[in-house]
Amino acid sequence: MPAIAAEALAKHFTPEIRAVDGISLSIDEGTIFGFLGANGSGKTTTVRMLTTLMRPTGGHAEVLGFDVVRSPGEVRKRIGVALQEAGLDDIQTGREMLTLQSRLNHLRAADIPDRVNHLLHVVDLDDSADRRVKTYSGGMRRRLDLAAALVHRPKVVFLDEPTTGLDPISRDAIWRYVADLNKNDGVTFFLTTQYLEEADRLAGDVAIMDAGRIVAQGSPSDLKASIGTDVVSLQIEGGADELARAEQAVRRLGGIEDVRIIDDAVIVYVREGSSAIAKLVLLLDEASLRAREVTLKRPTLDDVFLQKTGHHLEAEESASRPPAKPDRGAES
Numbered sequence: 524m525p526a527i528a529a530e531a532l533a534k535h536f537t538p539e540i541r542a543v544d545g546i547s548l549s550i551d552e553g554t555i556f557g558f559l560g561a562n563g564s565g566k567t568t569t570v571r572m573l574t575t576l577m578r579p580t581g582g583h584a585e586v587l588g589f590d591v592v593r594s595p596g597e598v599r600k601r602i603g604v605a606l607q608e609a610g611l612d613d614i615q616t617g618r619e620m621l622t623l624q625s626r627l628n629h630l631r632a633a634d635i636p637d638r639v640n641h642l643l644h645v646v647d648l649d650d651s652a653d654r655r656v657k658t659y660s661g662g663m664r665r666r667l668d669l670a671a672a673l674v675h676r677p678k679v680v681f682l683d684e685p686t687t688g689l690d691p692i693s694r695d696a697i698w699r700y701v702a703d704l705n706k707n708d709g710v711t712f713f714l715t716t717q718y719l720e721e722a723d724r725l726a727g728d729v730a731i732m733d734a735g736r737i738v739a740q741g742s743p744s745d746l747k748a749s750i751g752t753d754v755v756s757l758q759i760e761g762g763a764d765e766l767a768r769a770e771q772a773v774r775r776l777g778g779i780e781d782v783r784i785i786d787d788a789v790i791v792y793v794r795e796g797s798s799a800i801a802k803l804v805l806l807l808d809e810a811s812l813r814a815r816e817v818t819l820k821r822p823t824l825d826d827v828f829l830q831k832t833g834h835h836l837e838a839e840e841s842a843s844r845p846p847a848k849p850d851r852g853a854e855s
C-alpha cells in the first residue's frame with residue numbers, strides 16, 4: 524500500500540481557475556517525495572487536499588489507505604503538516620507552542636515534557652525554547668513549525684516549501700532533519716519546493732507541476748537521463764527573427780533529441796554535445812547567424828523543468844526571496 528495515492532485529483536476553484544487539474548501519484552512509504560513547481564502551479568492546493576484541509580472537486584486521494592474525503596479524521600491522526608504560511612503564535616515561547624500542539628494531538632500529559640524537549644533538541648532550538656516566538660528568525664520559525672508537525676509521531680509529513688526564504692545554512696539544517704527522520708524513523712515526506720537542488724538532494728522521486736498538471740515524474744537521475752545526454756545552449760545575436768532562423772538551422776543536425784527557444788537562446792538537447800558544437804556553429808554560419816555564447820553542460824533538473832515547461836523554475840534570487848506570502852485563504 525502506498526503512503527500517498529492520488530487518482531485524477533483535481534481542484535477547480537472556478538471553471539477557469541483549475542489550480543489542480545487531474546494529477547495522479549503513488550508515493551511509497553518511507554520515501555521522500557519532492558513536489559516541484561513555480562508560483563501558482565498548484566502545490567499548496569494539492570497539499571491542502573491531501574491533508575484534508577480542502578475538498579477536491581474531482582478524483583480521489585488516499586493517505587495510508589484512508590480516503591481524504593470519507594475518512595479525514597483517520598488521515599489527520601496519522602499525518603503531520605507544516606503549511607507554507609506558518610500559523611505560529613508570537614506571544615508563546617517555542618516550548619509553550621509545542622506543548623499546546625501536543626495537547627491538541629492528545630498526547631498523554633505525563634509524556635509531553637519529554638516529547639517537547641526531544642523535539643526542541645531535534646531542531647536545535649534547545650537554547651531558544653523559552654523565548655517568545657516573535658523573537659525567532661525566519662529559519663527558527665520554520666524549524667519550530669517542523670517540530671510542531673512531528674509531535675504525534677506521524678508516519679507521513681507534509682512540508683509546504685519548508686525552506687523558501689531561508690539562508691543556505693538554515694536550509695541545510697532543515698534538509699538534515701528531514702533526511703534523518705526519514706532514515707532513522709522511516710517517516711514519509713511530501714515536500715513541495717521551488718528549489719531544484721532541494722529535490723535533487725533529498726527526494727527519491729519528484730513530480731514537476733506546471734499549471735495544475737504533472738508534466739514529469741520519476742527519480743531525479745531518470746528524469747535527467749530522459750532528456751538526452753547533453754544540453755547545448757546557443758545565445759544568438761539579433762532578435763526574434765534570428766532566433767527562429769537559428770532554430771530552423773540547427774534542426775538540420777542529425778541525432779538531435781529536441782530543440783527549444785528559451786529567452787535569447789536556442790537550446791539543443793543532443794547526445795555527444797561536444798562533437799555537435801562545431802557542427803551547430805557551422806550550421807548557424809551557413810544561415811548567416813552568429814552565436815554570442817555557446818555552452819555545453821550535463822542536464823540538471825532545471826533542464827528537465829525547462830524542457831517540459833518551456834521556462835526555468837528557479838529565479839536567480841532564489842535564496843534571498845522573502846518568505847511566505849499572505850494567505851490566499853483556505854476553504855472553510
Ligand SMILES: Nc1ncnc2c1ncn2[C@@H]1O[C@H](COP(=O)(O)OP(=O)(O)OP(=O)(O)O)[C@@H](O)[C@H]1O
Nearest residue numbers: 536540542560561562563564565566567568851852
Ligand atoms: N482559495 C482560492 N480561490 C481561488 N483561487 C485560488 C485559491 N487558492 C489558490 N488559488 C489559485 O490556484 C492556483 C494554484 O495556487 P497554489 O497556491 O496551489 O500554488 P502554489 O504552487 O502553492 O504556489 P506558490 O509557490 O506561490 O505557493 C493559483 O492560480 C492560485 O491563484
Ligand SMILES: [Mg+2]
Nearest residue numbers: 566567568607
Ligand atoms: Mg504554495
